[in-house]
Each structure stands twice: as structure tokens, then as C-alpha cells.
Amino acid sequence: MNTAITTERHGAHASLAAAGFFDLAHAAAAHQAVEDAASRLRGCEQVDIDLTQLVRIDGTGAVLLARLLDRLDDDGLQARLAEGRNPEAVRLIALYRSRNTKAPVRSAGAEGVLSRIGAAIATLPGTARGTLDFTGRCAAAVPKTISSPHSVNWGSLPMLIQSIGADAWLVTSAANLLVGLIIGFIGISQLGRFGAISYVPELVVVAHFRELGALVTAIIVAGRSGAGLASELATMKVSEEIDALRSIGFDPVRWLVVPRCLALVIVLPILTEIGDLFALGGALAATTAMTDMPISMYLTGTAEAITGNNLLAGLIKSPFLALAIGLVACGQGLATHGGAAAVGARTTTAVVMSIFAVIVINTLFTLLFVVIGM
Amino acid sequence: MAGDRPHIIVEDLRVAWGPRVVLDRVSFQVERGSTFAILGGSGCGKSTLLRFLIGLEQPQGGRIDIDGVGEPHRYEGIPPFGVLFQSGALFSSMTVEENLALPLTTWTSLRGPIVHDLVHAKLDLVGLGPFARHLPGEISGGMKKRAGIGRALMLEPDLLFFDEPSAGLDPITAVELDHLILSLSHDLGITVVIVTHELPSIFLVADSCIVLDKEAKGIVATGPPGRLREESTIPFVHHFFARSSPDASATGGR
Numbered sequence: 001m002n003t004a005i006t007t008e009r010h011g012a013h014a015s016l017a018a019a020g021f022f023d024l025a026h027a028a029a030a031h032q033a034v035e036d037a038a039s040r041l042r043g044c045e046q047v048d049i050d051l052t053q054l055v056r057i058d059g060t061g062a063v064l065l066a067r068l069l070d071r072l073d074d075d076g077l078q079a080r081l082a083e084g085r086n087p088e089a090v091r092l093i094a095l096y097r098s099r100n101t102k103a104p105v106r107s108a109g110a111e112g113v114l115s116r117i118g119a120a121i122a123t124l125p126g127t128a129r130g131t132l133d134f135t136g137r138c139a140a141a142v143p144k145t146i147s148s149p150h151s152v153n154w155g156s157l158p159m160l161i162q163s164i165g166a167d168a169w170l171v172t173s174a175a176n177l178l179v180g181l182i183i184g185f186i187g188i189s190q191l192g193r194f195g196a197i198s199y200v201p202e203l204v205v206v207a208h209f210r211e212l213g214a215l216v217t218a219i220i221v222a223g224r225s226g227a228g229l230a231s232e233l234a235t236m237k238v239s240e241e242i243d244a245l246r247s248i249g250f251d252p253v254r255w256l257v258v259p260r261c262l263a264l265v266i267v268l269p270i271l272t273e274i275g276d277l278f279a280l281g282g283a284l285a286a287t288t289a290m291t292d293m294p295i296s297m298y299l300t301g302t303a304e305a306i307t308g309n310n311l312l313a314g315l316i317k318s319p320f321l322a323l324a325i326g327l328v329a330c331g332q333g334l335a336t337h338g339g340a341a342a343v344g345a346r347t348t349t350a351v352v353m354s355i356f357a358v359i360v361i362n363t364l365f366t367l368l369f370v371v372i373g374m
Numbered sequence: 375m376a377g378d379r380p381h382i383i384v385e386d387l388r389v390a391w392g393p394r395v396v397l398d399r400v401s402f403q404v405e406r407g408s409t410f411a412i413l414g415g416s417g418c419g420k421s422t423l424l425r426f427l428i429g430l431e432q433p434q435g436g437r438i439d440i441d442g443v444g445e446p447h448r449y450e451g452i453p454p455f456g457v458l459f460q461s462g463a464l465f466s467s468m469t470v471e472e473n474l475a476l477p478l479t480t481w482t483s484l485r486g487p488i489v490h491d492l493v494h495a496k497l498d499l500v501g502l503g504p505f506a507r508h509l510p511g512e513i514s515g516g517m518k519k520r521a522g523i524g525r526a527l528m529l530e531p532d533l534l535f536f537d538e539p540s541a542g543l544d545p546i547t548a549v550e551l552d553h554l555i556l557s558l559s560h561d562l563g564i565t566v567v568i569v570t571h572e573l574p575s576i577f578l579v580a581d582s583c584i585v586l587d588k589e590a591k592g593i594v595a596t597g598p599p600g601r602l603r604e605e606s607t608i609p610f611v612h613h614f615f616a617r618s619s620p621d622a623s624a625t626g627g628r
Contacts, residue, residue, distance in 0.1 A: 024452075024482065024530045031488045058530040059562065063495040064488075095561050096495050101503035338511040339466020 022061025180279025233333025456526025
């Protein structure tokens with residue numbers, strides 16, 4: 001039997017008869033039948049609805065018929081269900097009518113592009129305030145850490161150094177090796193045009209020791225440990241572990257953030273230096289493979305280029321890059337609200353923001369070194 | 375679906391995690407339209423039994439037959455039963471109404487205002503109409519469970535499973551939830567299977583029950599809870615309903 005509502009009209013009086021299946025499996029057909037019936041009732045004053053021909057009705061069908069009756073009521077029609085002919089259906093429809101709070105339908109597209117831009121901009125002051133607040137709390141944590149060292153989880157430091165540093169050296173070194181190889185190739189192809197192959201070792205040292213070594217290592221650590229730290233703290237936040245820390249009198253910034261930032265500050269310069277050595281190896285391999293330059297000559301050229309300034313330029317900024325990664329990752333982790341999805345979102349934000357912060361800080365240091373002639 | 379046939383038949387069910395037998399030779403039946411409680415202390419295998427009833431695990435022995443489903447772990451298609459998990463298990467990234475709409479938009483071609491109407495009808499049924507656009511993180515534990523019930527009702531099941539519905543709720547909210555379960559059972563004619571160890575819930579909600587015992591690795595008593603409390607001579611059952619430790623009593627011992 002088809003799911004349908006037949007209509008018979010006698011002037012201002014109409015008789016509706018619902019027939020067939022008014023259930024979840026036939027919801028689309030039932031919905032259509034209800035819409036068709038509603039459109040045929042214009043100008044009516046009295047409507048009787050007969051449910052005896054219903055083969056099956058469940059909650060879904062009952063809601064559809066209940067909302068039809070609500071609409072008829074709202075339009076001022078007198079609608080009546082034929083009582084006693086299908087008591088089960090009548091009872092079910094009455095149940096859904098009795099508990100209707102008439103929630104407004106959300107209008108599609110109500111939130112336009114402009115309102116979304118406005119909403120995004122409206123969150124900026126709050127975000128800025130949150131960032132400043134977190135930075136301030138971290139700065140305040142440093143003297144408190146010195147005055148009460150037991151408020152920091154020093155026991156976690158070796159494990160953090162292991163996971164952030166020792167477990168990462170292979171990937172950071174491999175990346176640096178490849179970057180060294182690339183600089184070597186570019187040097188050979190560009191400087192070779194002027195017969196200046198002998199400047200390749202110096203180019204590699206200046207480019208990598210001053211800039212790329214610290215940058216490449218920091219970006220890899222930001223992606224790897226930034227995500228790890230942010231998701232760890234975010235999960236602790238949503239599972240109320242951070243609240244538990246507070247409740248037993250621990251400052252989460254000192255207990256969690258300080259050791260993580262410290263581990264990063266210790267580890268990143270070391271990883272950078274190891275990476276620099278690998279980059280030299282990569283450039284050496286490229287140069288000896290592509291040109292006639294003897295290894296001894298390459299090594300001499302490299303040794304001459306490694307000056308205190310070149311070495312320091314990379315080493316000085318490395319701890320600052322580490323601090324940026326730690327603060328961004330931990331800050332995002334601790335700012336998490338909600339559930340699993342919020343953890344994912346905060347982790348993504350932490351990685352993107354920490355990589356961006358690393359690039360910005362690196363640029364600022366380069367400008368500073370240019371200005372002071374270092 | 376036959377009217378007289380039991381809604382759920384469990385025969386000789388055996389559950390073991392590796393060499394450790396959790397439940398053995400468990401047999402019981404749940405009548406259509408009744409409210410049935412699975413009782414027992416912590417670690418007796420109540421929630422494990424529920425996982426098998428809803429088909430999340432395959433039994434190592436015996437048979438579970440849900441009328442209209444057959445063996446639940448083999449079932450594919452629109453689930454003819456709904457489940458309320460202990461925490462509500464709402465998807466945290468979706469609003470309450472999106473949580474309820476999900477089964478509907480997954481299993482049917484319905485979209486737009488009709489989904490809104492159906493979702494809000496269920497939200498009104500569980501008393502959560504005003505909280506439709508809240509995220510699960512923004513509502514209380516009791517509301518999460520109500521929303522979980524609403525989501526379980528979306529596909530119009532004739533069987534609902536509840537895992538510890540009162541867990542973590544204050545007594546008043548727990549009683550409200552029990553009344554909601556009762557009214558759903560009466561108003562919608564749904565068969566209800568409830569796993570709990572909360573005595574007030576048991577006496578308020580359950581028509582009949584089974585009592586599981588960790589030591590016996592199975593059912594130690596079957597029947598209406600009131601009758602078991604008054605008449606059972608089994609020490610564990612007696613102590614369970616008297617809410618005292620078997621060891622603490624002079625009549626203890628199994």
C-alpha cells in the first residue's frame with residue numbers, strides 16, 4: 001500500500017485519510033504526503049483526520065502528523081483526529097504534540113561572509129588578551145621557580161629531553177643533511193658560472209650555520225614536539241587533569257610548562273649543532289661528487305669560514321626559537337576547551353603557530369645581526 | 375515479529391578474555407515491552423554482557439538472539455536497538471541537535487526541516503529542547519545522558535539498552551532519568567534492558583532482573599527484583615539487595 005494522505009473536501013470541511021506506512025523507512029514519502037495534504041487544505045475551517053488505514057506508524061510518522069496538526073492549529077483550523085479508530089496512532093501523535101516546544105528552524109545561510117569575518121575579528125582581542133595573560137604567567141613563573149624549586153616537576157625533565165631531543169636527532173639530522181646537500185648543489189651551479197667553486201664551503205657555512213641550521217631544526221621540532229606537547233596538555237586539560245593539579249595546589253605553568261620549555265631550550269641548540277655537522281657532510285658529498293675539488297681543500301675552506309660570529313649567530317637564536325615552540329605548544333594545550341575535536345584543533349593551531357613564530361623570530365634575529373654588523 | 379515471542383533470548387552464553395572465563399552458561403529471556411535489569415557488583419561482567427548483547431563482541435560459545443536482528447554481532451543495517459552508553463558518548467565536536475541528527479542523516483535520505491522537526495521532537499521527548507545548540511561540553515552529566523537517549527531513539531528502535539544510566543548522577547537527577555526511562559517504556563512500548571547496580575533504579579524501573587555474580591561467573595538469581603529481595607535465600611542476592619558486604623555479616627558465606 002502506498003504511503004499517502006487522501007483529501008475529500010466539502011466546502012470548508014475536509015476529511016483526510018492517512019494510509020500506508022508512516023515510519024522511519026518511509027519518512028520521505030510520508031513527509032511528502034503531509035506537505036501535499038497541507039497545501040490542499042487552504043480555505044478550510046474544519047479538518048477530520050482518519051488513521052484507520054495506517055499499516056504502520058512509529059515515532060517518525062507520529063512527529064510528521066503531529067506537526068501537521070500543529071500547523072493546522074496555528075492557521076486557525078479546527079483539526080480532529082478520529083478517536084478510537086486507531087488508538088495506538090492517536091496516542092503516539094498526542095505524545096509528540098504534548099511535548100513540542102516549537103524550536104525555531106535555523107534559517108540556512110543566516111551567517112553570511114561578513115558576519116563570519118566580524119565574528120572572527122571579534123575574537124581577536126580575547127585571543128590577544130589570552131596570549132598576553134599566558135606569557136605573563138610564564139614570565140611570573142620563572143622567579144617563583146627559582147624561589148621554590150620543588151614546585152616544578154624536575155623528575156620529568158630527563159624523559160622530556162629524551163623524547164624531544166634524543167628521539168628526534170635522527171630526523172633533524174637527516175633534514176639538515178639534505179638541506180646541506182641542496183645548498184651544495186645550488187653553490188656549485190651558481191658560483192660555478194663565475195669560476196668561484198672554491199667559495200662553496202664558505203657559502204654552506206654562512207647559509208647553514210647562521211640561518212638554515214637553526215631554522216630547519218626548529219621547524220622539524222615544532223612539527224614533532226610542538227604537536228606532541230600541545231596534544232598532551234590538551235588531553236590533560238579536557239580530562240580535568242589540569243584542574244586536578246590546580247586543586248592540589250600546583251601551578252600548571254610551573255609544574256608542566258617550565259620543564260617542557262627548559263627541555264626544549266637545552267635540546268634545540270644541541271640538535272642544531274648536530275644538524276650543522278650533517279649539513280656540512282651533505283655539502284661535502286655534493287661538492288666532491290660534482291666537482292674536482294679535493295676533500296682536504298673543502299675542509300680547509302670550511303674551517304676558515306667557521307668564525308665565532310657565524311657559529312654564534314645560529315647558537316644565540318636557537319634557545320629563543322625553542323622557547324617560542326614551547327610557549328606556543330603549551331599555551332595552546334592549556335587553552336583547550338571541549339572534547340576530542342578541540343584537542344585536534346588546538347594541536348593543529350599549535351603546530352602552525354609555532355612554525356610561523358619560529359620563522360618570524362628567525363627573521364627578526366637576522367635583521368638584528370645585520371643592523372649590529374654581526 | 376511475533377507478539378508472544380521473547381524479544382531477547384540468550385542461551386548458554388560463554389564469555390572469556392583469553393584463559394579467564396568471565397561468564398559461563400548464561401541463559402535468560404527478555405519479554406517484549408518489559409523493562410529488564412542486569413544486576414551485579416563491580417567486575418561481575420554486567421557491562422561485558424551488554425557489549426555482547428549489542429553485538430560489539432562475538433561470543434565464544436552459546437547464542438544470543440534478538441527478535442528481528444538474529445545474532446547481534448552479525449547484524450548489518452539500521453540498528454533496531456538503541457544504546458545509551460555510561461557517559462552518554464556524545465560526539466564532542468557536534469552540538470546536541472547535530473548529535474541527534476547524525477543517525478538520521480546517515481541512514482536515511484532525509485535532510486532539511488524534516489530532520490530538524492524529528493530531532494526536536496526527540497529532544498522535547500527527553501526534555502532537552504532548549505539545549506539543542508549546546509555542545510556536549512556545555513551541558514551537565516544528566517543532560518548528556520538525556521541527549522544520549524534522544525540519539526538512541528532517533529532510528530525508532532523497539533529495544534533500548536542502558537549501561538549504568540544513574541552512574542555519576544545526583545540522586546534527584548538519577549530518579550528523573552529513571553522516570554524518563556519508565557515513561558519511554560510505557561509511552562513508546564519499547565523493551566528496555568538496563569545494566570545497573572543502583573538499588574533505587576532497580577526497584578523503580580525493572581519488571582524483572584538477573585543477578586550476576588563474579589564468583590559464580592554467571593547468573594545466581596532470576597525474577598522480579600521485589601520478589602528476589604523478599605524471598606531469595608541465596609546469600610549474595612540477599613546481601614546485594616540488603617546492600618551489605620557478605621563478609622561483614624554473620625550469615626555471610628557462599
